[in-house]
Amino acid sequence: MHLNPIQLFDTESSTFTYILSAPGSPEAVIVDPVDRQLERDLRHLERLGLKLAYVLETHAHADHVTSAGELRDLTGAKAAVPSGCGIAPAEMQLNDGDVLTFGNGEMIEVIHTPGHTAGSMSYLWRGNVFTGDTLLIDGCGRTDFQSGSADALYDSVTRKLFALPDDVRVWPGHDYKGQSVSTVGWEKRHNARLANRSREEFIKLMGELNLPKPKLIDIAVPANQNLGLPHGG
Amino acid sequence: MHLNPIQLFDTESSTFTYILSAPGSPEAVIVDPVDRQLERDLRHLERLGLKLAYVLETHAHADHVTSAGELRDLTGAKAAVPSGCGIAPAEMQLNDGDVLTFGNGEMIEVIHTPGHTAGSMSYLWRGNVFTGDTLLIDGCGRTDFQSGSADALYDSVTRKLFALPDDVRVWPGHDYKGQSVSTVGWEKRHNARLANRSREEFIKLMGELNLPKPKLIDIAVPANQNLGLPHGG
Numbered sequence: 146m147h148l149n150p151i152q153l154f155d156t157e158s159s160t161f162t163y164i165l166s167a168p169g170s171p172e173a174v175i176v177d178p179v180d181r182q183l184e185r186d187l188r189h190l191e192r193l194g195l196k197l198a199y200v201l202e203t204h205a206h207a208d209h210v211t212s213a214g215e216l217r218d219l220t221g222a223k224a225a226v227p228s229g230c231g232i233a234p235a236e237m238q239l240n241d242g243d244v245l246t247f248g249n250g251e252m253i254e255v256i257h258t259p260g261h262t263a264g265s266m267s268y269l270w271r272g273n274v275f276t277g278d279t280l281l282i283d284g285c286g287r288t289d290f291q292s293g294s295a296d297a298l299y300d301s302v303t304r305k306l307f308a309l310p311d312d313v314r315v316w317p318g319h320d321y322k323g324q325s326v327s328t329v330g331w332e333k334r335h336n337a338r339l340a341n342r343s344r345e346e347f348i349k350l351m352g353e354l355n356l357p358k359p360k361l362i363d364i365a366v367p368a369n370q371n372l373g374l375p376h377g378g
Numbered sequence: 379m380h381l382n383p384i385q386l387f388d389t390e391s392s393t394f395t396y397i398l399s400a401p402g403s404p405e406a407v408i409v410d411p412v413d414r415q416l417e418r419d420l421r422h423l424e425r426l427g428l429k430l431a432y433v434l435e436t437h438a439h440a441d442h443v444t445s446a447g448e449l450r451d452l453t454g455a456k457a458a459v460p461s462g463c464g465i466a467p468a469e470m471q472l473n474d475g476d477v478l479t480f481g482n483g484e485m486i487e488v489i490h491t492p493g494h495t496a497g498s499m500s501y502l503w504r505g506n507v508f509t510g511d512t513l514l515i516d517g518c519g520r521t522d523f524q525s526g527s528a529d530a531l532y533d534s535v536t537r538k539l540f541a542l543p544d545d546v547r548v549w550p551g552h553d554y555k556g557q558s559v560s561t562v563g564w565e566k567r568h569n570a571r572l573a574n575r576s577r578e579e580f581i582k583l584m585g586e587l588n589l590p591k592p593k594l595i596d597i598a599v600p601a602n603q604n605l606g607l608p609h610g611g
Contacts, residue, residue: 147401149382153558156389168380185556192515192564194545282425312427323418325386331425 147272150316151189152325155179158209159319164189165270170248172198175222176268176275177318180210180373187219197222198247199237203277203318204265205230205369207291207362214372224372227257229264231370239266256305260298261286267306269313274329277318280306282327283337286318288351290358291366295351299344307333380505383549385558386422388412391442392552397422398503403481405431408455409501409508410551413443413606420452430455431480432470436510436551437498438463438602440524440595447605457605460490462497464603472499489538493531494519500539502546507562510551513539515560518571519551521584523591524599528584532577540566 151164158179164186166173173195178186190197197220200213204227214234217224225245228238239245241257245268254269261278265286268275278286280302288295306315311330334340338350359365367376384397391412397419399406406428411419423430430453433446437460447467450457458478461471472478474490478501487502494511498519501508511519513535521528539548544563567573571583592598600609 146379148380149384151382151559152385154387182556188557189559192560193547194561194563314426323415324421326384326422327425328427330427 147314149314150176150270150273150275151193152316153182153185153189155182155209157181159321160209161316161318161320161325162186163275163316164193164195165251165253166193166195167248167251167271170251171196172248172251174199174201174245174247174253175216176201177203177206177277178212178216180212180215183212183215186212186216190220196220199223199225199245201245201253201268202226202230202232202235202369203267203275203279204262205232205291205366207359207365209361210365210368211373214374217372227264227266229259230262231264232372233370234372234374241266258301258305260288260294260301263292263294263297265301269309272312273314273316274306274309275316275318276306280315280332280336280339281317282315282320282322282324283332283335285336285338287354287356289354289356290362295348296344298351299339299347302339380547382547383409383503383506383508384422384426385549386415386418388415388442390414392554393439393442394549394551394553395419396508396549397426397428398484398486399426399428400481400484400504403484404429405481405484407432407434407478407480407486408449409434410436410439410510411445411449413445413448416445416448419445419449423453429453432456432458432478434478434486434501435459435463435465435468435602436500436508436512437495438465438524438599440592440598442594443598443601444606447607450605460497460499462492463495464497465605466603467605467607474499491534491538493521493527493534496525496527496530498534502542505545506547506549507539507542508549508551509539513548513565513569513572514550515548515553515555515557516565516568516570518569520587520589522587522589523595528581529577531584532572532580535572
């Protein structure tokens, strides 16, 4: 049965964080938590009576720093991360096809969706897919740095994510236009970058975006590869 | 079984809007929509493949204007409002104990919770209570204008809302501190204004707040009593 996650938003980086839980168990999973929202997230877990089983990352972010390490250390949760992102200190290195279980038989399926970064993963839980920066609402993540590849992103979205049932809800890693959630069916038909566009057209489009370098990248990526914890600490 | 709503946020007025739906039917209900977010809300309904059955208001708001009338006219939904709020053009005037049904047997229980305004209602659906401005996370709505009463709010919260099971999730009408959701159990034990405080202490506290008059009140209340539609339109 479909269950919505709880969706939280960091206005400074426009990042969504998700809390997943289901009836029958207090165990929960948090996806892509942001360092400066640590207190907010801990208070949500406390108010909802939830116990964190996993801190899950979709990739090594370039635009904000994760609180995964701190959350792990404060709650006893395990950090679970994509194997190809160089996030060494995590307890679990996830690969395509892995299934993460928590709570009363809840299952999270791991789907390797490279393109925004080579290691990026999406996570499927109860009719929801958490797409990180691979598929955004009416858009997609950039592919011009940090092992990005428009070619790989095209396959990840059109062959893997668009192969999910139309009514699967799409919960992205960011939104910059006040939108919160979409569906596979809608994105397949209407996504401004990926619907009805050939691979060649998509690669050309992505190659011409000329986006500025993310301000935080030189700090954020190494920090996130250490789960947001101080190096050598 | 507990289902989370979809929670949307208007940053200008710090107002939460909720979309309620459940598996087995495309019918949905929206709670407290905001005028300037009409386009956002319509796009969510479209992307999710939902058909609006009801537009539900918790009270006649003083701090923002509703899009209830426009949403009703554009989607064919019915407007359902508290009977004591003077919102004349709504199809349904709700009273305490009423049950609104939608979708595949979904039931919304109407709970009269006066205090912020005399007509204010809370709505209970699948282990979630939508409390409008009656009970906020770690706080409560003001009671110093628009037929407000600290005495009535004390009863509404302590006798009605705090009588719900501890694990019922509390989804407020506003939050000003980045928090999104709470539970009855947490608010009963920790709410800064209402936990472990006598009626007399609470009334004294509310009487001493000295809050400024809401900027929009003279425009918003008459507009909202007309479902946000132009008068005489």
